[in-house]
Amino acid sequence: MIFHSKNIKSKNNEAETKFITYFEDSKLEDLNLSLDNELLSKIKFTLDSEGFKCKNGELQNINLFRNESPKNIILIGIGKKEDFNLDKLRKNIAKAVKEAASLKSKSIDINIGNLVSLMNLDEITRTISESAVMAEYKFDKYKSDKKAKILEQFTIIYNLEDELESIDKGINEGIILGQANLLARELVNEPANILSPIELAQQAKKAGDESGFEVEIFDEASIKALNMQAFLEVAKASANPPRLIVMRYNGNPIKKDEIVGLVGKGLTYDTGGLSIKTTAGMVTMKSDMGGAAAVIGAMTAITKLKAKVNVVAVVASCENMISGNSYRPGDIIGSMGGKTIEVLNTDAEGRLTLVDAVNYIIEKEHATKVVDIATLTGAVISALGTTTTGVVSNNDFFYSRLEQASKICDEKVWRLPAFDEYKELIKSDVADLKNIGGPKAGTITAGLFIGEFVGENPWLHLDIAGTSWSEKDSGYESKGATGEGARLLYHLIKQLEK
Structure with missing residues (x-):
């Protein structure tokens, strides 16, 4: 149109x-x-x-x-x-x-x-x-x-003679944001037999070429060289090899040391691993890379609209499959950040890929603020339904910027508590951490598990498990993927210009 x-x-x-x-x-x-x-x-x-x-x-x-x-x-x-x-x-x-x-x-x-x-x-x-x-x-x-x-x-x-510039500016921004949302939807809607980790990386490269941001893709050998042990444990059962996707945009060279890191969960398919899901639970698991789709979509808008912020986006993309090489409940695994993790459930895999991606974006890309976005827990749907994204954060100001961005695009967010008592639930008797905190406060403990790897950096964790998928057409959303997060992340970056 x-x-x-x-x-x-x-x-x-x-x-x-x-x-x-x-x-x-x-x-x-x-x-x-x-x-x-x-x-x-x-x-x-x-x-x-x-x-x-x-x-x-x-x-x-x-x-x-x-x-x-x-x-x-x-x-x-x-x-x-x-x-x-x-x-x-x-x-x-x-x-x-x-x-x-x-x-x-x-x-x-x-x-x-x-x-x-x-x-x-x-x-x-x-x-x-x-x-x-x-x-x-x-x-x-x-x-x-x-x-x-x-x-x-x-x-x-x-009918305002002198306002054409504002009108056309708004039209241009709206078109680009709409297209960013649709790119995210299209990626999520693609079936897993089409959109493998390799193909997701290629789609990110295509988006970068068209929009103007840099894309670097790391193969399995490069991922091993980075010591991304938790990521590789999840990936190793699949015949489709993993890819680490890194996207870079330099919007403010004057403040080159201030970098916002966006980390998107990129599970192109999730069976649950040996902690296997039901058939009904697997049907929509092509959507488990909704976070990755959101950051790719956001990067297109951030770049095309020339946001005055330096942004790096990272996706650790793989499949969580089942084979004789699968990681197992009870395993103790390592991580790029050096912490050991007791695996109690192989279906809590997204947070394992995210912690290595978060560690990478801080250590190697020098991000000073970090946002991770993921279809992470069923618990967030129980808590907030399909209307609102659950958020865990360690920084009041950073969350306030997200809240303001949310009001602009009406992708609703709600901050969950992050008291130290919740952190006790992810402590392991035999390792530094365990990958699930038990049946209570599942969204909070999943977020705080990732938070263990962000250090003192301002951080936001967005759980879009409920908001990234719709069972029906509604307003400007279509049945299937909603593209949640692409516009929200863009508006967050714009808030950080101020």
Whole structure:
């Protein structure tokens, strides 16, 4: 879809479908829609009827029954002005885009005149464009009867002569963020027989080549030379060899010693190992690299939008499979950081790969702040459902920046406690640590296990096990992968510019 901005005075390229956002207390004459009297009377009739109340999420299609454009007007109810926020706009635009697609519209326009007093122009246009990009997505590449996309053009109409720069800035940012989210979704949705660790590394390289960040890929021999023992223990049962993926972006050479490290869990398939999952539990385990997909997607946006922060992203990618070479419950294994680990459950494998990746990003890439993001625990779904990402952190300021980023993109986060008493649960009688803390506080102990390897560096652990996957289409999210984390990490990096 191609996006444009256009002054309301322009009469060129009339769209087939018009979107009109409408508050409960709006007056038609105040919207400055630049429509002829016939169209205005049809809108007024619809607004005066009992069927459309302008409630948030309510859509009303007005079919004009004519060949010339516009052919349809879609009224988008967004509730009361005092309750308005960007995510309501994001969800309602997505709903309207899907409705326009069902009407086989090739072009859409929206007049943002009644929104500009409520939010910054670049926020509004970013939100509209990213929503339109995300709403179009459907993972159908392996279906023989997939339908071609119909929507070709989306135009944002404005009536402010001197604000074109802000409008176009927002549109550009929204498109790039939407595409970053879709890249993450596409990677997660790929089946494990297609997306092996080697292929994930190649996809990261492709994203780097297209976006402008550096990518270095370490093979198995190089990983062994780095002494990444915990990572290799998880990887060794698979016929598909592991890969360590390192992505680098230098956005602030003046502060070259300040580096944000992003670490994404990259299990391209997880059987649970010898602590095997059920068949039903394995069906969606192609999604166990949702953290890796998020950091790859985020790196594309960070680079294209030229964030003024130095960022390194690392993915330790492998499969957790079963063979005569599998690591076992009861094994004591090493780690790059030198700590020994008692393995009590081979299905708690992601944290083993993450601790080596975290140690690498601090020791070798000199990251001064670290974020790890992972589909790590079922416990987070029990605690927070599929709406909210659980967070463990050792730094109040760093978490506050994440919280602010969350409010911008509405990828919800909630900080969990990290008291020292929880750390007692991961102490082992026979090694430095054990890889599970027992049946209680599973999300917290998993996060704190990783935290044992970050030292004094400010650190955030994001558990997206619940938020990275959706069982149904909803708003701008599609069934399957949600791409959670790609936009959130970008906005976190932007917060750190300040």
